[in-house]
Amino acid sequence: MFMQKIIQIIWENHYNQVDYLLNKYDNLDDNELLDLALKECKKLNIKYFTKPGFMQNIIPSIGCTKCFKQYPCSYCSFHLENEQFSALMRILRKKNVNYYVKVLLANFKEVRGDYKINPYPVELFAVRDFFNKFEFPDQAFEAFLGENGVFKKKPMYGTVFTGGIVKREDVEKLQDAFRKNVSIMMGIEIKSEWIRKYWLNKNVSNKDIEKSIYNIHELGATCGATIILGMPGLTDKQSVQLLMETIKWLDNMPITYIQIGYLVIKPNTVQEYIYNELRDNNFLKEIGVVKGTRTCLIDIIVLYDTIIKIYMINENIYKKIIFSTQNFIDNAIRYRDKQNYGELTKLEKELLNDILKITRLGTKNIKQFIEKYMIIKELPEYLDAMEKFNSQEDIFDLRNTFQTVGEEILDRITCNNKMELTLELYNDITNYKDD
Ligand code: SF4
Numbered sequence: 001m002f003m004q005k006i007i008q009i010i011w012e013n014h015y016n017q018v019d020y021l022l023n024k025y026d027n028l029d030d031n032e033l034l035d036l037a038l039k040e041c042k043k044l045n046i047k048y049f050t051k052p053g054f055m056q057n058i059i060p061s062i063g064c065t066k067c068f069k070q071y072p073c074s075y076c077s078f079h080l081e082n083e084q085f086s087a088l089m090r091i092l093r094k095k096n097v098n099y100y101v102k103v104l105l106a107n108f109k110e111v112r113g114d115y116k117i118n119p120y121p122v123e124l125f126a127v128r129d130f131f132n133k134f135e136f137p138d139q140a141f142e143a144f145l146g147e148n149g150v151f152k153k154k155p156m157y158g159t160v161f162t163g164g165i166v167k168r169e170d171v172e173k174l175q176d177a178f179r180k181n182v183s184i185m186m187g188i189e190i191k192s193e194w195i196r197k198y199w200l201n202k203n204v205s206n207k208d209i210e211k212s213i214y215n216i217h218e219l220g221a222t223c224g225a226t227i228i229l230g231m232p233g234l235t236d237k238q239s240v241q242l243l244m245e246t247i248k249w250l251d252n253m254p255i256t257y258i259q260i261g262y263l264v265i266k267p268n269t270v271q272e273y274i275y276n277e278l279r280d281n282n283f284l285k286e287i288g289v290v291k292g293t294r295t296c297l298i299d300i301i302v303l304y305d306t307i308i309k310i311y312m313i314n315e316n317i318y319k320k321i322i323f324s325t326q327n328f329i330d331n332a333i334r335y336r337d338k339q340n341y342g343e344l345t346k347l348e349k350e351l352l353n354d355i356l357k358i359t360r361l362g363t364k365n366i367k368q369f370i371e372k373y374m375i376i377k378e379l380p381e382y383l384d385a386m387e388k389f390n391s392q393e394d395i396f397d398l399r400n401t402f403q404t405v406g407e408e409i410l411d412r413i414t415c416n417n418k419m420e421l422t423l424e425l426y427n428d429i430t431n432y433k434d435d
Pocket of ligand 1: 065066067076078128202
């Protein structure tokens with residue numbers, strides 16, 4: 001696949017460094033690895049996130065196993081965080097699973113003060129994929145949530161994240177560990193199977209996603225989905241259309257929450273590559289794929305308009321929608337001109353404040369937001385932004401946009417297998433399906 005090969009090129013230096021670290025740690029024995037992992041984990045100084053009745057346990061696991069098996073999703077740079085610790089834990093996990101679990105537990109004790117403690121009503125376990133047995137093996141499950149686990153009694157509610165397929169037995173096992181129920185957040189990203197597989201490098205089918213959602217629902221657990229606003233290499237218009245289709249698709253299934261994350265330019269991602277290498281490309285600028293320093297980020301006015309569009313899908317949708325918390329706004333402005341918040345216009349600041357209010361959990365004053373929208377939509381700045389946004393429509397269809405961006409990436413990228421990459425691109429494009 002073309003995008004997978006591009007990611008391999010983008011990540012080449014990083015993976016060379018990871019290979020070096022893996023070799024280095026592979027030469028240590030189990031006890032040396034354990035000592036080192038405990039020390040390194042302490043240095044990470046992990047803080048758990050808490051609010052009344054809620055605790056987010058941030059477990060310092062191996063991280064995303066997909067990152068080291070098939071290369072990461074094209075928009076994600078998770079693997080760059082703590083790469084040394086991640087490599088160390090990877091070797092420890094391979095050589096001695098009980099020692100691996102010891103590190104996870106030691107960190108829990110360090111942060112929460114002890115084992116055998118009273119749980120919060122809601123205990124969230126933040127590992128990348130809770131149901132991935134390499135990242136969170138059965139021994140870890142037992143150590144935290146088994147009969148002799150870390151809590152004096154079963155917590156009332158549990159929340160976990162997963163990026164893959166959820167089996168019925170996984171849900172049942174998790175439900176057994178909590179007194180009332182569990183909530184499972186699935187990383188779905190987008191409705192289009194082709195984009196997920198060929199452009200985002202996340203090969204999970206819609207059939208498997210739907211089956212997982214129904215499995216969770218039929219067993220009485222709560223299911224949530226995380227999706228993305230903004231797609232690497234697409235116009236604002238296309239990204240917003242895809243977001244709407246994704247929300248409508250999910251809204252027809254038994255999903256309680258739809259969490260919208262905002263695509264940001266992270267290191268070693270395809271969107272960063274486009275930002276660094278193609279933002280001066282006049283052709284891409286012309287079709288609206290890159291917009292100078294705002295490459296791949298949605299305009300603030302368009303963001304405001306999109307939120308309105310989401311709430312207009314139906315009268316109950318706002319109960320399901322969660323925007324991914326505090327940094328939603330920071331992300332919206334972080335890569336703006338000179339990354340300077342002060343350069344926003346008065347109107348943009350005002351809109352950001354409104355968006356901040358509406359996207360905060362529990363403060364969804366939709367009526368007020370819509371009243372404000374009725375004023376905003378008459379302003380010349382709004383009309384101007386929306387005119388530009390609307391003019392992106394029909395310039396290219398999605399298939400052509402992917403092909404065009406792929407060709408521009410090929411034109412710019414340095415590698416010694418360009419012919420192979422070109423064939424991969426055209427092969428992927430031939431398989432393109434609007435789904
Ligand atoms: S988005 Fe999730 S599954 Fe994909 S690379 Fe990042 S951490 Fe791994």
